[in-house]
Amino acid sequence: MNKYTIKVFLIFLVTVLFSFSANNEGKDYTGFSDANAAVQKKWEAGYDSLLQAPDIDNMVKILSAHPHHLGSVGDKNNVEFILQKYREWGFDARIDTFYALFPTPKTRLLEAVSPIKYKAALQEPSLKEDHTSSQTSEQLPTYNCYSADGDVTADLIYANQGLPQDYEELDKMGISVKGKIVIVRYGGSWRGIKPRLAQEHGALGCIIYSDPKDDGFYQGDTYPKGSFKSEYGVQRGSVEDITLYPGDPLTPGYGDTKNAKRLDRKDAKNLLKIPVLPIGWHDAKPLLEALAGPVVPDNWKGALPITYHIGAGPLKVHLKLEFNWNIVPVYDVIAVLKGSEDPDEWVLRGNHQDAWVNGANDPISGQAAMLEEAKAMGELAKRGIRPKRTIMYCSWDGEEEGLLGSTEWAETNAVELQKKAVAYINSDDNGRGFFYAGSSQTLQTLINEVAGDVTDPETGISILERRRASDITNASSATEQKELLSQPYIKSEPLGSGSDFSSFLQHLGIASMNLGFGGEDPDGGYHSIYDSYDMYERFKDPHSTYGVALAKTAGRMTMRLANADILPFNFKDMYTSVNDYVKELQKKMDEMRTSTEVTNELLNNNYYIYSQDPTKTYIPPVPKDSVPFIDFSPLQNAMIGFEGAAEVYNRVIASNHNTAPSSVEQLNMLLYQSEQKLLLPEGLPKRPWYKHAIYAPGYYTGYGVKTLPGIREAIEGRRWQEAQQQIAEAAKAINSYTEQINSAMSLLVLHK
Ligand SMILES: [Zn+2]
Known part of the structure; x- marks a missing residue:
């Protein structure tokens, strides 16, 4: 021994x-003694009684009333509004400002030059059924943020989803994308992998389109009849290579405060060298139709009424993109409720508030639920019921471009956070359906205990049981079903990236969780002008009942971490x-x-x-x-x-x-x-x-x-x-x- x-x-x-x-x-x-568990139980009941679905609904309406992307007037207005609300509710609230590189389009041109002529519309039309879709002058055009500037003309080639296995398939057929412009469809992985792989394989440019098979008419009725993507809907999104590092590309590993030293843009390793543009299938169809060469393998076929060919050519396309490479302010709203016993132990709760356009679902559904939590927590504090540890609410900015607000804040405050942060609780877009949780597995027990105490608004059973029911019935085999039946808990999934928990967990080593509901809220509006209050009210979370469920769940996680005698890590x-x-x-x-x-x-x-x-x-x-x-x-x-x-x-x-x-x-x-x-x-x-x-x-x-x-x-x-x-x-x-x-x-x- x-x-x-x-x-x-x-x-x-x-x-x-x-x-x-x-x-x-x-x-x-x-983590609670019997006496304190009884107190906690009462506290949570009082907390629940303060949560109001109409308030969440109203908040979604207010915060999604105008486009509010990073650096916009709408963003600044929302930030000021959120700050004022936190203060009204009794928080010590402030804005922490950073300065990040944020390119917006100056020129966007995609055209077929031969043998056919076609000029891509690159425009999402406004709809009379969707009131905010007509705010054209405030909307960011459809584009991929952190694409390179470029002006290229070349043969077009189709590479399915543009993932490693697709290039292996092309290799077997003896086809190379070198010197070509690659067109790929969304799906199968995070979007940023697609242009990076195209670049690694020598392509001159990349076009990413939404095939109706993935989120359009093949799946269900399209917007505005249903909620799936119409032919014009486009998924905006960042292509910063967050797998290297998220945050401002010019300040890897440290905060982009006003006078921080910045890299030259050409030295930022997580920026692409080729231009990339997202389009809807209305613009993709004429291009794909004009391709010749081999017919694609079966699993490369989308749902367009055409025969899918790989190319390359004979179609030649011209792609020209130019951006304004501005540095813009990033406003994080930080609201502090000081702990009564251990003020230097911080429980962090965050959700971003910036959107690509109006973002009623992504991220306002989650932001509004979090603000409802803060309102209730503030009210309890006014009645003399304060948390033992400090609770901090963080309304992040610039998440969509690459987790900018949370990353820069975490990097700037790294030393203090590693000393004081107990855990970080994240949410993002929220909708109708099943509870899901990802986390550091030390928090799995806490997640299960809380999920067992929250009631699902549609079925009346606990959100834990509903999730289990779904996992068990959808398991791939009877053996797996039997195994799941025998375990009375749900597994919390390990976390990758895609929302603001990344810096806390993977850079600073602070136990984190990511929570939400979904699965009954088909999403064709993601990152388009149609992610609006009108779509939210009809398809995502009518009357915000799942907004309340999220507030109950995340609020309990926050309170239990803030009040436990001994922190409940397992x-x-x-x-x-x-x-x-x-x-x-x-x-x-x-x-x-x-x-x-x-x-x-x-x-x-x-x-x-x-x-x-x-x-x-x-x-x-x-x-x-x-x-x-x-x-x-x-x-x-x-x-x-x-x-x-x-x-x-x-x-x-x-x-x-x-x-x-x-x-x-x-x-x-x-x-x-x-x-x-x-x-x-x-x-x-x-x-x-x-x-x-x-x-x-x-x-x-x-x-x-x-x-x-x-x-x-x-x-x-x-x-x-x-x-x-x-x-x-x-x-x-x-x-x-x-x-x-x-x-x-x-x-x-x-x-x-
Ligand atoms: Zn989001």
């Missing part, structure tokens, strides 16, 4: 002795998830080994050639180096220590249910700073901004998460040495995390 094992063993003995006295009452309020949940990820990676290695062997054998026997139509061009895959065995033991050993500490900690906590530890402040600080121990000092290979050893957005998936990202992406990229190094790094982080859990535990045990 080494020193560490002896310690765990001793603690284990102590635990066994005391665990018989474990009290299960108040078990739905982990390290065993974290262990269980990470252990699954480790096993997944080992399995992945085995699968890659087999697939490499098979591929090479098929190549040796010419089976790839014989299986094809000999009259067509076909290039078989290249042989691959065999997959070695790499050593997972440092990680496996770290996991053994982690499991022991996590289990013992839970038992000690249960046995100490109604007693205070020797220093509760010191204990809580160890708990909420524990996630920081999972940060890699050097960050991930080639993207050091991302420091979390367990969660990162995938380099080739964007918003989609990669767990144990350093190891996983090295394996996927067949960089075996790097994978081995990353195993060592992750093991180190997990060992230091385990030590922190043990330090927290020793405070509890010593007291006993």
Whole structure:
């Protein structure tokens, strides 16, 4: 036994002795003594009674009344309005201002030059059924933010969704996009991956269109009859490469305050070098129709009434884009409700308020719910019911361009946040349907406890049970259904990117969660002028009943974190998830080994050639180096220590249910700073901004998460040495995390 094992063993003995006295009452309020759980319960009932659906609805209407993108008059007006509201409700509120690079279009031209002529409209028409759609002079035109300037004319080529597997398919057909303009459809991954891959493959420009198969008439009635995308609807959106780093491209890793040193635009690694433009299918159809060359594979076909060809050509298109590369103010509204006992422990709650256009759904549905929470929390404080810890509401700006407001704020306040921030609770767009949660898995127990206490407005059961019902009925096999039936909780999903939690979790190591409802609110309005109050009221969340559900849910998370005696982090949940990820990676290695062997054998026997139509061009895959065995033991050993500490900690906590530890402040600080121990000092290979050893957005998936990202992406990229190094790094982080859990535990045990 080494020193560490002896310690765990001793603690284990102590635990066994005391665990018989474990009290299960108040078990739905982990971290609360029985007396405080009773107080908390009353507080939450009082809180619920203050939440009003008509107020949320009205707030959605007010904040989406005009376009309010970053740097606009509408944005500034909303910011001032929100500031005033927070102050009215009794908060100490302020605006923290940053200055970020924000390009807006000066020239947008897309035309077919030969053999046909066509000039793309690039315009979303206003509709009489949608009142704000006619605010043309205030709207940002349709574009992809952080596209490069460019003026290119070339053959057009269709590359499906523009993802790695699509380029592999093109390779097999012997087709290259080099020197061409690529047209791809939305879907399959975060949009920014598409132009980056086009650029990596030598394309001169990229066009991203919305195919009706994904969110248009193929799915259901289009707007304004239904809510799916019409032929003119366009998805705006940022193409800043957030997989390298989010925030202002010119200030990686530090705040873009007024006098901050800024990179030259050409040196910003997360900016594209080629022009990219989004279009609706009305503009895409004539272009796709004019392509020749091979017919596309089946899974590349959209729902347009045409035969989809790859090209390249004979159609030549001309794409010209020019932008005003301005620096604009980014206004974060920060509202503070000071804690009565531990003012230097901060529970952060955030949602962005900026939109691409009117943004009734994205993000105002979430912002309005959060403001309703703040209103109720302020009212309770006026009645003398204040949180123990400080609660901070953050209405972020510039989220749409690349999480600008939250990233710059987090980078600027990094030192203080790592000292004081207990957790970060995020939401974004919200709609009718099922509860969903992503988080650091240490918060999974809290999420389940809260979800069990909130009632679903449509069915009357808890949002937890409704979500479980959906997971179980939609599971892929009876075996999986049986397994889900036997577990009375929901798993909180690991977080990638795509909203404001990213900096807190992945850069600073602050345990974070992302909450919302959806699934019954088909979304064809996303990032278009039709994401309006009219669409929200008819299709997204009529009467804001799910706005109330979100306020109840996120409000409870905030309050329980603000009032718990001992913070309700569950390290065993974290262990269980990470252990699954480790096993997944080992399995992945085995699968890659087999697939490499098979591929090479098929190549040796010419089976790839014989299986094809000999009259067509076909290039078989290249042989691959065999997959070695790499050593997972440092990680496996770290996991053994982690499991022991996590289990013992839970038992000690249960046995100490109604007693205070020797220093509760010191204990809580160890708990909420524990996630920081999972940060890699050097960050991930080639993207050091991302420091979390367990969660990162995938380099080739964007918003989609990669767990144990350093190891996983090295394996996927067949960089075996790097994978081995990353195993060592992750093991180190997990060992230091385990030590922190043990330090927290020793405070509890010593007291006993
Ligand atoms: Zn959003």
